[in-house]
Ligand SMILES: Cc1ncc(C[n+]2csc(CCOP(=O)(O)OP(=O)(O)O)c2C)c(N)n1
């Protein structure tokens with residue numbers, strides 16, 4: 402039986418009182434992940450919003466052992482702790498790194514790749530809000546094409562990011578680790594299934610969770626969950642999992658026009674019809690590639 | 700020289716207000732600087748910004764501890780922190796409040812101006828962002844800058860950041876506030892408790908600085924201690940659950956970023972001490988059982 406919303410415990414191991422912006426997708430991710438992982442968990446955080454809004458010394462929202470590690474080395478710190486716990490005979494502890502997209506796609510990628518290649522027995526969660534939010538919205542490798550950030554400003558020559566989003570899950574699949582999956586805070590059952598899977602598996606597990614940031618996306622905070630659904634329906638974000646060499650698409654996108662997804666977000670307000678066409682084409686290509694990859698593994 | 704301290708919340712644009720005021724004063728031939736207090740604050744958390752204006756060049760670079768004026772963008776802050784801390788006794792407090800100046804109580808009796816900035820912002824801008832509104836109140840209350848210069852300052856600073864169309868609306872919001880500001884004197888004698896801080900000696904610190912969950916004189920510290928931080932005052936709109944309509948699907952309970960909705964034997968219950976009013980619960984409720992009210 403897969404996990405349902407009503408089966409989740411009432412207690413929050415990521416408590417209220419945290420200082421995330423109203424409507425933060427990252428906070429939803431943290432709350433739900435901790436409900437699934439439970440008390441027998443150690444959490445590792447490089448610098449990111451979640452680290453800062455989850456704790457300002459000596460206050461802390463996490464009710465489990467919690468450590469701030471360097472931006473570059475979350476995966477390897479988690480791996481080291483896991484090995485130490487094993488030596489102490491505490492083999493059943495979930496060791497989880499919670500990193501942002503900047504800390505994953507760019508700054509922590511060497512440690513991540515190394516830990517994956519060694520098949521370290523850890524859970525690595527990337528909550529993807531598509532920019533460096535904690536420092537005030539700078540572009541990351543994970544920022545999508547066309548998006549405004551403070552480092553991809555809108556001017557007469559360049560308007561928003563010129564490159565498409567770096568496909569980190571695909572890089573992780575290339576490591577042939579036991580489990581790689583994409584999820585979203587807006588798809589509860591799919592998210593719960595994947596969180597439970599990573600909790601119960603062994604070896605290196607990578608989960609990238611789409612976690613909209615109303616502040617950085619210039620979005621009405623009440624629309625955080627809604628925009629996550631539009632991302633999947635438009636094909637901007639695909640939900641799939643790669644397990645023991647097989648890739649499965651969990652939700653076939655309806656392929657609604659990307660325009661519908663872009664419209665509520667201020668970060669895309671400047672896009673011209675031509676740019677939207679480019680983005681639509683990129684989305685179509687990405688979906689075809691994901692689908693082909695899934696088919697080729699079955 | 701006069702010095703102004705702005706109290707707001709992250710996202711309310713205290714910094715842009717300080718910059719616009721400096722710009723307005725500069726237009727009138729003064730020297731002026733504006734700068735924020737940098738912390739880890741996010742949208743909703745209390746923040747500070749400062750402006751300093753003088754006819755001569757300004758060499759002072761510090762934060763402002765003894766302001767001549769304080770401008771408070773958020774109506775709930777007056778009850779949470781001592782906004783008048785260090786305020787000169789000849790100074791003035793300019794507050795976002797639905798109350799008359801005489802109904803306000805601060806640390807000392809000082810000249811006070813009030814304006815219902817949240818309502819003006821919602822009417823004119825459609826969002827509860829009160830930075831431009833409070834500048835109109837400042838112009839009226841102090842007479843130090845002309846409202847026309849404030850409007851020009853807003854067009855410069857807001858125009859560059861968020862475009863001319865919205866800047867115009869903000870200039871209008873400032874003008875509206877200018878017309879509706881009440882001036883008087885507040886009551887003094889309000890006592891604010893000094894927030895206690897946990898300051899352990901090195902001998903008391905646990906090995907490796909790891910903090911365990913502990914109860915100290917200053918409250919909880921360590922894992923799970925963030926419950927000490929009540930975030931309910933961040934809210935502008937408040938969700939109300941209609942028990943008759945609620946089908947207990949638990950979507951609001953799942954999605955609430957604060958985790959402040961709980962399941963009880965008497966249905967779902969919102970803890971308003973923490974609810975930040977994001978509106979996700981109302982937006983996601985399939986039964987339309989949650990309404991956001993002011
Ligand atoms: C080596 C290093 N470079 C830069 C920083 C500053 N910094 C802290 S958090 C952050 C942004 C993190 O972005 P991301 O990983 O995407 O997480 P988010 O804040 O968006 O959730 C940056 C650049 C740092 N702490 N360490």
Ligand code: SF4
Pocket residue numbers: 420421422423424425426427428450451454530534535613614615616617741742
């Ligand atoms: S900036 Fe974005 S990710 Fe960071 S706390 Fe605010 S909403 Fe969350």
Ligand code: SF4
Pocket residue numbers: 424938954955956957958959960969973974975976977978979980981
């Ligand atoms: S408005 Fe936001 S913070 Fe308040 S109960 Fe609803 S989801 Fe939670």
Ligand SMILES: [Mg+2]
Pocket residue numbers: 501502503528529530531532533534541
């Ligand atoms: Mg990020």
